[in-house]
Amino acid sequence: MNFAHYWQYTDAVSKTLFFILFALSVLSWVVGILRILKSRKLANDIASDLQSTITSKQNDLSKLEFSQRKMVAEQTLLQKIAQYRFESEKGLPVLGTTAAIAPFIGLFGTVWGIFHALHSIAESGQAGLAQVAGPVGEALIMTALGLAVAIPAVVFFNIATRLNKRAMHVATDTAHLILAKTAS
Template identity: 55%
Template sequence: MNFSVYWQHADAVSKTLYFVLLVMSIATWTVFILRLMGTRQLKQQANIHLTEAISKLKAKLAPLGFDQRKAVAEQALLRQISVEKSSAEKGVSVLGTIASIAPFVGLFGTVWGIFHALVAVGKSGQAGLAQVATPVGEALIMTGLGLAVAIPAVLAYNICVRFNRTLTNDLQDHAHGLLIDTMLQQDSSAPKEQLKATDKVFVGGQV
């Protein structure tokens, strides 16, 4: 298979599909590299944002009862966790989309190339194996390109999803600690039974 020969005989549709796959590949690696570079920073910023969210409520929590303070603090932390999860998921949908459609784009390019190759063979009047194998083999390049784009996108998507799950668990643990500290600071005389109730917070993202 000679890609230069294929490119010379490719029409506008085949060349357009090639550039589409090229853009997908660039987008995949760009998103993945940015996510890898920002992984540690994203986790640190998320923890800081949680701390800031609960710190802003301390003055408002003072006049409330224990149960009310606990409920308000829980809602503030859960809301901030949702914001951080949304921020962490940026770009992940792009990876999933590319991983899903790249093989089909490559397959469509192959089908299109084979169609034109067979039409050309039919017009030439020579239907031997030698005349058919070369153009058909060259058209299969598009399938290979589609897989070359899709496989890294799948791996990058799975890595990002796993990171997001780990981040969510870490945020829930951090929020749990913040909630305990806040309740202790707001009411140092609160019964231990009430404080133990906070142990059920953020299990599966629910109170």
């Protein structure tokens, strides 16, 4: 059974589910690859960026008393880290949502294909292979498509989350070192 044969016998619901899964797949691959690239760049650049942020404020900080200098540096670093965190989480909801709903869309397609198989049996009055093979094949294809969309989304989500955790760890360590230097 080739794709053209399969496509010829599917109804509007199955075609709609196919297009939804296809769109989710393309979206999750694009978002996943971009998110991983941006998270990697963030993890590599975060320490130097935090350092340059404080260095640019060094003239203003040197005029302040110790407690004020520490507070201004701390607030500047916390604000910058919050911006990094927000930036690092962009796209993750798309990946998480895709990973969560794609199997259910595929499952709905499976149920729809089984419904077609039962309908075919009811129309013909026979439960032979000819009546159920096409609709059951359609059901299995929809299950496979749902999983094929969800699995890469989960992988991208996990990789991006891990890279983001690493970046935030580097940011926190760097902020502590900068605060220690600023305090002295």
